[in-house]
Amino acid sequence: MLKDLMWLGLEWDEGPNKDGNVGPYRQSERTDLYLKYAERLLASGHAYKCFCSDEELEAMREEAKAKNLPPKYNGKWAKASNDEIEAELAKGTPYTYRFRVAEEGNVKINDLIRGEVSWALDTLGDFIILRSNGQPVYNFCVAVDDATMKISHVLRAEEHLPNTLRQVLIYQALGLPLPKFGHVSLILAPDRSKLSKRHGATSVSQFKDMGFLPQGMVNYLALLGWNDGTEDEIFTMDQLIAKFSIDRITKSAAIFDNMKFRWINGQHLRSLPETELIQMCGEFWEKSGLLSSREGSFVEDAVHVLKGSLEVVSDAGKCLTDLVSYPLEESLCSLEVKEIVDDNLKEVANAILATYDTGELQKAYESGHEEWQKWVKSVGKSMKRKGKRLFMPIRLLVTGKTFGPDIGSAVELLYKAEASGILNTKAGLVTLAERMERLKKINWDNVSEKIASLNAKSPENAAALIH
Structure with missing residues (x-):
């Protein structure tokens, strides 16, 4: 947890690894302090020794269950005499320390988020603060810790509200000042169930x-569960610190939306200095086995082309493999391309292949963005096509896809990948020559007919388009 907090940039004023004057900061090192306060409660009559066995406690639970009542300690040892206590001690009977709860009355707090919260004491029963092995329980530890460390505000999840009652009683019995409590709503999954592993990653390290x-x-x-009262959604840490106020925390449950999380992360990712983003993507490509080396300008060029599609660093893998792949046959089996196919796509394919045979396409491919644009215009002029009727079919036939980065930039990067040999086989690079050979094998007489009968992409259908 400490590593996660440090990675998030959430620094603490004092605590583990940053000592102050109220340590030690690990509960395992504070046992003597807890025993001191437990003895104080025992001496004041706010706590007592309980010698009940596990069997006796189970019998109490069963009796309450039979009466449709919540389980509650019956107070057997709450009024025991000194002689009775000494007799059990002499026998070596294990015992716990129980906090003595009044049999009537209420406890109220003014929760910073939920307003007034009240509990009836007759539903609680005397609760354990020290186990028979001498170890203090959670509610006792945190009350002592918060008081001795002078904690002013306790902000936590609403599921801790029941614990607050016990902690307030301990504060009051010890005569210690209460912190201000605020209980925030839980973070729920999109189906409004409690967020769990079945909904995906749940720990900071997993998201990292x-x-x-x-x-x-x-x-x-x-x-x-919080907003600054505006429509703003992107904040730096300094901005959050400056704008945060408890009164803007909402009572309603927050829904964890992974798509929104990715979008917000993408805004921060793309706003990084380009040198930092280049370093991160290059390391990812090399570590994932897509790149044989980070030497030269390829990584920088690739990030420049692909960064608009990145939301998390790991997206860089799919973005790169998508760019160098050539799923033409699969795309031609999609109803999404029906309009392009119906607009005489075969004509554009033949024009592209003609320029490939003459070497014009290779020259444009190898010469950069400006020459590529000239080639596109030349192809369009030969067929009297322009705009969407020209650009969309060229994109489909050259890249195998109907969407992606600017095609001129994409083709330029594709050539650099091919010429440099920097990509490993795992990346799935399809060269220009391989693309054109596959394009030549398309049986255009079958394409329109196949698309008319398709409801979804299918490898079997794709195979039927070529012979």
Whole structure:
């Protein structure tokens, strides 16, 4: 947890690894302090020793269950005499320390988020603060810790509200000042169930490994149950610190939306200095086995072309493999391309192949963005096509896809990948020559007929388009 907090950039004023004057900061090192306060409660009559066995406690639970009542300690040892206590001690009977709860009355707090919260004491029963092995329980530890460390505000999830009652009673019995409590709503999954592993990643380290940035994560988590009163959604850490106020925290449950999280992270990712983004993507490509080396300008060129599609660093893998792949046959089996096919796509394919045979396409491919644009215009002029009727079919036939980065930039990067040999086989690079050979094999007489009968992409249907 400490590593996660440090990665997120959430620094603490004092605590583990940053000592102050109220340490030690690990509960395992504070046992003597807890025993001191437990003895104080025992001496004041706010706590007592309970010698009940596990069997006796189970019998109490069963009796309450039979009466349709919540389980509650029956107070057997609450009024025991000194002689009775000494007799059990002499026998070596294990015992716990129980906090003595009044049999009637209420406890109220003014929760910073939920307003007044009240509990009836007759539903609680005397509760354990020290186990029979001498170890203090959670509610006792945190009350002592918060008081001795002079904690002013306790902000936590609403599921801790029941614990607050016990902690307030301990504060009051010890004569210690209460902190201000605020209980925020839980973060729920999209189906409004409690967020769990079945909904995907649930730990900071998992999101880190997926390529999320600390600043993106802090930004998104801050917006789960809080806003600054504006429509703004992108904040730096300094902006969040300056704008945050408890009175803007909402009572309603927050819904964890992974798509929104990715979008916010993408805003932070693309706003990084380009040198930093180049370093991150280059490391990812090399580590994932797509890139044999980071030498030369390829990584920088690739990031420049692909960064508009990145939301998390790990997206860089799919973005690169998508760019160098050539799923033409699969795309031609999609109803999405019906309009392009119906507009005499065969004519454009033949024009492209003609320029490939003459060497014009290779020259444009190898000469950069400006020459590529000239080639596109030349192809369009030969068929009296322009605009969408020209650009969309060229994109489909050259890249195998109907969408992606600017095609001129994409083709230029594709050539650099091919010429440099920097990509490993795993990347799935399809060269220009391989693309044109596959394009030549398309049986255009079957394409329109096949598309008319398709409801979804299918490898079997794709195979039927070529012979």
